[in-house]
Amino acid sequence: MNSILKTITKLTALFSAAVVSGIIFTSSALAAGGTGPEVKRQEWSFGGFNGQYDKAQLQRGFGVYKEVCASCHGMKLLSYRNLMQKGGPEFSKEQALAIAKEATVIDGVDADGEPKERPGKLSDRFQGPFKNETEARSANNGAYPPDFSVLAKARTIHRHVPWYSEPYYWAYDMATAYEEKGSDYIYALLTGYGTAPKGVVMGDGMNYNKYFPGHQIAMAAPLSEDAVEYADGTPTTMDQHAKDVTAFMAWASEPHLNARKNLGKRVQIYLLILALLLFLAKKSVWARLKH
């Protein structure tokens, strides 16, 4: 009996030691292999259960996109008429039309077989800066500036946490919408430029960015203080530009968020009332059975 007890004690001690060393090993290995600082969560007007886009912010964000990013990045899934969309930037028809007219659209060929150009219409898609990927790459040192249409959802944040805290983060991540995580990353990327630390060898024409995987990005820091004028008096800091353009990208990737969340709220209220009615119905049915 005594020897069985001893064996069990020994096995338990061995098991605990294995678990503890496993935890220490995993967390230190992960810390060493991490890919840079953690992307910080931001407060987005469109975040959480009740969040909605701020149309003034979306209008400013479109301004930043048009003035700065549109010289390299397309947004081909958007049409100019989408700029008038309720729950989006809500530009007036005149404003959207003026924006569309600034674009040059190639529409068929003329009698000589030459491409025919005309000003954009509300029904046209956003015109990209390059004719195709080859032209885009050759203008950008071989790198391809990705299309913005759904980029806010195509990017996310990657955490490097020890395995035992995975379940907590898994639950947390499940409860956070894709466009929010993508926005956190894009904002971090736009504000994450800096000089490379000593010992890091940079490739030709590459820029150091804390948050880009591998830290070397072919896009030079696109934003700076006062890069774009704001009509509504919002301070034109780099941080504000980054926030606004990111919100605009989030809207492009999830354009019906406002309507969806409004409906969601109404459904919750409906379900609450229904639950109450069912509860009262159940009470009255069972009350009769008691006698």
Ligand code: HEC
């Ligand atoms: C001069 C051209 C140029 C301009 C202007 C520019 N970009 Fe880029 N961007 C690039 C290139 C090239 C890449 C691809 C970088 C790479 O893969 O190394 C890129 C990549 C990106 C990415 C993707 C990063 C990733 O995780 O893959 C984002 C997001 C981005 N740009 C945002 C912006 C925003 C927002 C603006 C405007 C404020 C902007 N860019 C302006 C050239 C540009």
